[in-house]
Amino acid sequence: MSEGRLRHILSISGGKDSAALAIYMRDKVPEMEYVFCDTEKELSETYEYLARIEAFLGKSITVLKHDGRGFDHWLNVFGGYLPASNMRWCTKYLKLKPFEKYVGEAPVISYVGIRADEDREGYISKKPNIKAVYPFKEDGLCYHDIERILEETGIGMPGYRKWRSRSGCYFCFFQQKIEWVGLLEHHPELFRLASGYEKTDQATGRRFTWCDNESLEELSRPERVAAIKAEYGARTARSVGTGSRLCDLLQDQEESSPCLVCTL
Ligand code: SF4
Known part of the structure; x- marks a missing residue:
C-alpha cells in the first residue's frame, strides 16, 4: 500500500446489502466515510433510501459524480453503442472512476457487502492502494441477517424492491x-x-x-x-x-x- 493515513470507505449503492453493511459497521468503525456514486440516472427511490440511511447513520453520505462527462457524453464516444454486460463502460466511467478519484493514493480499506451465503466476485476497483474487506462473509451473515438488520433499524428494504430487484440506473441492461x-x-x-x-x-x-x-x-x-x-x-x-x-x-x-x- 502507498503512504498516508489509512482511510475506511464504504460505498453505498442504494441496494439493501450495502445499506445493511453501513448499519452494521456504524459503531465498529466510527471514522468510516460513506460514499454514493451517482450516475445521475438513478431512481427516485434510491435517493429516498439514501436519505433514510443517512438519518440512521447520523452522518452525511458523500455523493460522487462524474467529471462533467456523464452518460450521454460517453454514449456519444462509444458511437451510440448502449452499454451491455460485455461492454460495461457505464460502470467504469460513472461509478469506478469517480470512486477512485475520491480515494486518491492514500491506503484505503473498502468495505464490501457480499454475504456469507453468496459465492460471487464482482467488478470492483483493482487499485493497489485499495484493500477490499468483506465483513458479512467474515462474520457469517446471510440473507436473513440482512433482512433482520434492516427491519430492526426501521430502514427496511428500498422502495423499488416492490417491482425491481436491484439498485442502479433506471435503464440498467441487467433488468429482467x-x-x-x-x-x-x-x-x-x-x-x-x-x-x-x-x-x-x-x-x-x-x-x-x-x-x-x-x-x-x-x-x-x-x-x-x-x-x-x-x-x-x-x-x-x-x-x-x-x-x-x-x-x-x-x-x-x-x-x-x-x-x-x-x-x-
Ligand atoms: S447500474 Fe447498470 S447501467 Fe448503471 S452503471 Fe451500473 S451496470 Fe451501468
Missing part, C-alpha cells in the same frame, strides 16, 4: 423484462427516456436496444406486457410450488448480476 414493465408502470417518464436512447442505424439497419431481442417500444405494447406478466406469474408460481419464496427469486436474479459496485 418484468422489471422493465415495472419501470413502465411506476416511472413511465423514465421508461420513455430509456426508450429514447434506443436507435436504428439507418445505413446498416442495426438496432441499438437495451434488451437483446426487442425494443422498449415493442415491449411496452399491451399484449407484450400481458405476456411478460403471465410468464413471470408462472415462474413465481413454480418457485412457490418448489418451496422458494419470492425474495429467493429476487435473490437469484441479483446473483446473476456481476455489477457489485452498482447493486450491492
Whole structure:
C-alpha cells in the first residue's frame, strides 16, 4: 500500500446489502466515510433510501459524480453503442472512476457487502492502494441477517424492491423484462427516456436496444406486457410450488448480476 493515513470507505449503492453493511459497521468503525456514486440516472427511490440511511447513520453520505462527462457524453464516444454486460463502460466511467478519484493514493480499506451465503466476485476497483474487506462473509451473515438488520433499524428494504430487484440506473441492461414493465408502470417518464436512447442505424439497419431481442417500444405494447406478466406469474408460481419464496427469486436474479459496485 502507498503512504498516508489509512482511510475506511464504504460505498453505498442504494441496494439493501450495502445499506445493511453501513448499519452494521456504524459503531465498529466510527471514522468510516460513506460514499454514493451517482450516475445521475438513478431512481427516485434510491435517493429516498439514501436519505433514510443517512438519518440512521447520523452522518452525511458523500455523493460522487462524474467529471462533467456523464452518460450521454460517453454514449456519444462509444458511437451510440448502449452499454451491455460485455461492454460495461457505464460502470467504469460513472461509478469506478469517480470512486477512485475520491480515494486518491492514500491506503484505503473498502468495505464490501457480499454475504456469507453468496459465492460471487464482482467488478470492483483493482487499485493497489485499495484493500477490499468483506465483513458479512467474515462474520457469517446471510440473507436473513440482512433482512433482520434492516427491519430492526426501521430502514427496511428500498422502495423499488416492490417491482425491481436491484439498485442502479433506471435503464440498467441487467433488468429482467418484468422489471422493465415495472419501470413502465411506476416511472413511465423514465421508461420513455430509456426508450429514447434506443436507435436504428439507418445505413446498416442495426438496432441499438437495451434488451437483446426487442425494443422498449415493442415491449411496452399491451399484449407484450400481458405476456411478460403471465410468464413471470408462472415462474413465481413454480418457485412457490418448489418451496422458494419470492425474495429467493429476487435473490437469484441479483446473483446473476456481476455489477457489485452498482447493486450491492
Ligand atoms: S447500474 Fe447498470 S447501467 Fe448503471 S452503471 Fe451500473 S451496470 Fe451501468
